[in-house]
Amino acid sequence: xxxxxxxxxxxxxxxxxxxxxxxxxxxxxxxxxxxxxxxxxxxxxxxxxxxxxxxxxxxxxxxxxxxxxxxxxxxxxxxxxxxxxxxxxxxxxxxxxxxxxxxxxxxxxxxxxxxxxx
Amino acid sequence: xxxxxxxxxxxxxxxxxxxxxxxxxxxxxxxxxxxxxxxxxxxxxxxxxxxxxxxxxxxxxxxxxxxxxxxxxxxxxxxxxxxxxxxxxxxxxxxxxxxxxxxxxxxxxxxxxxxx
Numbered sequence: 001x002x003x004x005x006x007x008x009x010x011x012x013x014x015x016x017x018x019x020x021x022x023x024x025x026x027x028x029x030x031x032x033x034x035x036x037x038x039x040x041x042x043x044x045x046x047x048x049x050x051x052x053x054x055x056x057x058x059x060x061x062x063x064x065x066x067x068x069x070x071x072x073x074x075x076x077x078x079x080x081x082x083x084x085x086x087x088x089x090x091x092x093x094x095x096x097x098x099x100x101x102x103x104x105x106x107x108x109x110x111x112x113x114x115x116x117x118x
Numbered sequence: 119x120x121x122x123x124x125x126x127x128x129x130x131x132x133x134x135x136x137x138x139x140x141x142x143x144x145x146x147x148x149x150x151x152x153x154x155x156x157x158x159x160x161x162x163x164x165x166x167x168x169x170x171x172x173x174x175x176x177x178x179x180x181x182x183x184x185x186x187x188x189x190x191x192x193x194x195x196x197x198x199x200x201x202x203x204x205x206x207x208x209x210x211x212x213x214x215x216x217x218x219x220x221x222x223x224x225x226x227x228x229x230x231x232x233x234x
Binding site: 044048055056059089091093106107108110111112 | 160161162163164168209211217218220221222224226227
């Protein structure tokens with residue numbers, strides 16, 4: 001597709017279950033970002049990838065959260081043993097490159113995956 | 119530590135009114151970027167503008183204008199002659215040289231409601 005695609009768009013799970021959220025970036029975009037949007041915390045940075053490596057994963061809230069990216073394309077965010085406080089919208093974004101000053105800062109965001117943990 | 123404050127939680131205006139969304143930031147870096155993003159009801163964030171810390175020129179794009187003032191650490195956004203389609207949540211954000219400009223720190227957003 002033309003934009004960033006995320007799936008599922010909605011996920012309801014029970015506390016303690018594992019979930020996987022998927023992101024398909026725009027073709028050719030080498031940088032990929034995960035953010036979380038929740039009522040209490042606003043928009044928070046989680047992790048970013050340049051190619052398949054993650055130079056900055058400082059925003060991951062706990063070791064229950066992990067992410068990977070394969071083939072410089074699709075990324076999966078995994079949350080293990082979900083807790084109610086994990087309920088949020090998980091936003092993925094991509095950009096042409098993550099080269100600091102040369103990056104226009106224009107991140108292209110997907111519509112997010114809404115996670116509800118019961 | 120970096121911080122972005124959008125004190126206005128929600129603003130309601132009537133179509134054709136002008137409206138200004140405030141943004142105040144904190145950073146210890148001398149090199150940084152400021153952004154505005156729009157989040158319509160569909161949920162995806164849409165990039166509006168980026169300014170770097172060395173360029174205090176105001177920017178105008180159609181009905182949108184931005185006023186960057188380092189002296190007050192503010193980067194305010196004005197919509198002239200607002201339209202119903204402008205209804206959305208608007209986020210101001212900051213990225214710093216210290217984090218390689220990769221991490222955006224967002225404000226809490228301002229919800230703008232434009233009624234006909």
